[in-house]
Amino acid sequence: MEVEKPSRYLGNEINSIHKSPGEYEIRFAMCFPDVYEIGMSHLGLQIIYHMLNMRKDTFCERVFSPWTDLIPIMRSEGIGLFGLESQEPIKNFDFLGITIQYEMCYTNILGILDLSGIPIYGKDRGEDDPIVIGGGPCIYNPEPLADFFDLFYIGEGEVCYDALLDLYKTCKSRNEFLKKAAFIEGIYVPSLYDVSYNDDGTIEDFGPTDEGCAPDRIKRVIVKDLDGVPYPDKPIIPFTKTIQDxxxxxxxxxxxxxxxxxxxxxxxxxxxxxxxxxxxxxxxxxxxxxxxxxxxxxxxxxxxxxxxxxxxxxxxxxxxxxxxxxxxxxxxxxxxxxxxxxxxxxxxKVSLTFAPEAGSQRLRDVINKGLTKEEILAGAGEAFKGGWSRVKLYFMFGLPTEEDDDVKAISELCNDIAEEFYSIPKDQRPAPGRVDIVCSTSFFVPKPFTPFQWARQNGSEEFLTKQHILNKEIKTSRNHKSIKYNWHDSDTTYMEGIFARGDRRLSAVIERAYKKGCIYDAWSDMFRFDLWMEAFEEEGIDPSFYLRERSYDEILPWDHIDVxxxxxxxxxxxxxxxxxxxxxxxxxxxxxxxxxxxxxxxxxxxxx
Amino acid sequence: MKYRIKFSKTGDTCYIGHLDMMRYFQKAVKRAGLDVRYSEGFNPHQLMSFALPLGIGVESTGEYMDLTLNASAGEKETMDALNDVMAKGIEILEIRELPDDKKRTNSMALVAAASYRIGISDESSEDVFKIVDSFKNSERILMEKETKKGTKTVDLKESVYDLTEKNGELLITLSAGSVLNLKPEEVISFLAGRDLNRINMRIIRTEMFGILDGQLVPLIDMDK
Known part of the structure; x- marks a missing residue:
């Protein structure tokens, strides 16, 4: 076969929904911009699919990023990206809704638009193009993607799609629809807002292009009663094994x-x-x-x-x-x-997972983890007596106020847990009589709408130094034979940090990186940090600007979202x-x- | 109670791989509400086995699986229950309740041959049909076959049971299963003297056979 796992593209799975032409007025493509096995593991996509197809006038299909083996074939054969159910081009749909779950999928979004034959910038789209909607956790700061989307849906999918689709049916043009949609609670139409910058690169002003053309702030919409909203009680069953099967x-x-x-x-x-x-x-x-x-x-x-x-x-x-x-x-x-x-x-009883996030009690209090060392040791002790002998621990580097002592405290905590195990008399310990502690660290990315949204993100070198300190500390610790330390590369974190708190100027960088060949950045074997750095340089944007500490009175790129x-x-x-x-x-x-x-x-x- | 199930896998479902088909049937059996028996032990699994994997891109109207239920549920009832929950392209064609008077051999162990119907969409397909005559007229046709243990020489006159042309399609029955597993595309490519891959052949498996008293017998009839 020319293409790996062709069943990714069939669209005929059990419980998939198929409607015939003439049965519907609105065609909606629900997209997860990553490969099928990841996208199909996402509950939100199944919720929206199920919910929109309950509407008699709407046919919602699914679309995912084609895998890298199919992309060149689509280009050379001139095949446009298609909806899985009907196998018809996305370009002919009324809506393309994209759920955005992590920053490293941004080039895949451009891939979806590009392969569909839809102009990647909202301003270049015409009456024949679908309305492109963004949703999901990343769009609580939508600004880095603002130029690519016609509208963002801020909040939970169950709330205002009916209002949006009903409005669509009454509108004669794309423009009319977008202008009216801006007044539906939860809908943000980025083209109706302007931003100006100070000389130092911070935001000078942000607001509607014309007085009253759109609300000053966009309020996140939520479901008040979860029992009262549709739930995919007949979820699609993929043929191929997905991540969440x-x-x-x-x-x-x-x-x-x-x-x-x-x-x-x-x-x-x-x-x-x-x-x-x-x-x-x-x-x-x-x-x-x-x-x-x-x-x-x-x-x-x-x-x-x-x-x-x-x-x-x-x-x-x-x-x-x-x-x-x-x-x-x-x-x-x-x-x-x-x-x-x-x-x-x-x-x-393979393994037990703890996420203390920080090694010292001081730092756990800083992050409000609400977990004390005594609780961790008591929990581990109970687990060991109950037969577990493998513990996974997750920590983060780069939390605000972190010092070298906090880093070293991670090793200390691992050792205390090991000793909790070895304090059990030998004949009462679970097999094989020794404990296996796996310590993993990741890097902290300050996110919008958290108390740390103003904080400075650590640079790559700081992260690597901290890993080094911890590695050395564990290696020379009392129970080093029982502790395995997993560490990671920091380049992806660096990029995530930029986009998490980025502004509208980043759209041009994303476009440039995509054109250089960046795609599937979330897949470490495909991530091209060098190309991204070239893209920043060519756009004249200093990426470290986005990692700095902000002052409380600075206008943040996401301040117009009321979450x-x-x-x-x-x-x-x-x-x-x-x-x-x-x-x-x-x-x-x-x-x-x-x-x-x-x-x-x-x-x-x-x-x- | 053990059931032998014959089913088809046609259209787009030919792109579903063997492992995915097993996963598909494990869920289908539950949707059908069948009282399937599980293995004992720490990781119980359904007692279900397939006769012979089907290559990706190959369709079939003669697939087999064996399924063990906790109690007798009736052939027709079981077939209807399964057909109610099948995906488009997969259909249960026949079900046989196996007599439990003795230890039954499963279909995986029984399968000795499989027959295929092959359409050639290649422009110069004429030469492919010539292989039917040349095959008939040869006394011995030796083919080298790569196996896990190395290369092995096979006499196709012994391991191809039938090769004919009908309505512009090739019909071939050849050795299959654990003793000698031949794939139709490799045999036809060898006989035609050029590499014909699945892209320009439409292959449909039509039946699987066991051997009873020296005769090829469809698996569904092996326990008569």
Missing amino acids: RLVLEIQRGCIRGCRFCQAGMVYRPIRRRSPEKLKDLVDKMIKETGYEEITLSSLSSSDYPWLSELIEHLTVTHKKDMLNISLPSLRIDSFSLDIMERIQDIR GVTKEFLRREAENALKGKVTENCSESCSGCGCTAYGCGICIEERT
């Missing part, structure tokens, strides 16, 4: 924890839960409609779901015959979680961080982040 049940959205480095923990507030009754109904139907024997309960912090025990009971007892294999990510390791893990019969948490709250949290002052989580007390304005979720529930 299993059912995904989203049990809650948002997080109570308020870790200061975590964008998801801030921009998905407030936490909202699906009821156990709803989840049981969903899971019964999903198992029946798919035949999957594996399921993931998805959320940012599973332990914080109040009815977890009841739900696990349903999955393991009611569905005993279905031989379900249950996975529960993001558990906090304590006796409750270990009990749950025993019950889901994770008998392999729910207020700038005052973020600043307060940033100041608390510097003082090492911990903030209570949402179930303990309200920290006044601003999201009570949504009037839903934990904000209106009784605290326990």
